[in-house]
Amino acid sequence: MISRAKDRLEAWRVETPISPSLSVAIPLLRDAADESRGEVQELWARLLAATMDPTRTNLVRQRFVPAVRLLDPPDTRVLTALLGRGGGVNQPERNVMATEVSMSRDEIDVSLTNVIRAELVFEPNTQEAALSPFGREFLRVVMD
Numbered sequence: 278m279i280s281r282a283k284d285r286l287e288a289w290r291v292e293t294p295i296s297p298s299l300s301v302a303i304p305l306l307r308d309a310a311d312e313s314r315g316e317v318q319e320l321w322a323r324l325l326a327a328t329m330d331p332t333r334t335n336l337v338r339q340r341f342v343p344a345v346r347l348l349d350p351p352d353t354r355v356l357t358a359l360l361g362r363g364g365g366v367n368q369p370e371r372n373v374m375a376t377e378v379s380m381s382r383d384e385i386d387v388s389l390t391n392v393i394r395a396e397l398v399f400e401p402n403t404q405e406a407a408l409s410p411f412g413r414e415f416l417r418v419v420m421d
Contacts, residue, residue, distance in 0.1 A: 278309055281322030282329070288421065289330055297328035304342045316350040323419035336418045340396075344415060347395040354378045355388040356397060356408075360416055365407035 286294050297305075305328070309321035324341055327333040348356075358378050359366060366374055366389075375385045389406050392398040397412030408416065 278312075278318055278322045278325065281319060282325040285323050285326035286329060289326065289333075291326075291330045291332075293331070294329035295331050295334060297325065298334065298337075301328050301337055301339055301342065304339070308342055308346045314350050316353040317345070317348055320345050320348065320353055320419060327418045333418055336414065338414070340411070341415055341418070344395040344397055344411075347391065349388070349391065351380055351384050352388045352391050352395075354380065355385060356392060356412070356416065359398065359406075359408055359412075360420065364413065365405055367405040368403075 302325070305321065305325055309318070309325070312318050312321060324337065324345060327337050355374075355378065358374050362370070362374070371385050371389075372382055375382045378385075380388070389398060389400075392412070393400055393406070396409055397415055398406050399409040399412075400406045
């Protein structure tokens with residue numbers, strides 16, 4: 278994860294990383310230590326890199342750590358797909374999104390339920406789901 282975080286810092290063109298806040302870094306490293314699934318490892322690495330990026334560190338919230346802890350690899354693909362769709366998806370579009378991310382419609386719905394539980398997405402009604410303000414902030418911090 279440290280290597281991935283360094284790669285992310287390079288990709289973000291961070292020339293002088295700063296020491297991360299221990300209030301975020303310690304729980305992050307503790308929770309990420311046992312993660313072996315690549316897509317979720319990548320999110321942990323991006324979050325760690327954000328804590329060391331002087332332009333992002335003050336945007337990193339302690340609540341991001343428990344949110345990532347709740348995620349499974351399909352959830353990361355759904356978050357990325359939501360971001361690419363402008364932040365939301367309605368019921369009919371979920372079938373298209375499932376094809377785009379090589380998942381079944383049931384997998385999409387399970388992942389949406391999971392990211393809702395992590396408070397990264399909200400469901401204003403049963404017909405649509407959208408990134409929550411918290412989810413948008415999270416993605417703003419960890420994405421390019």
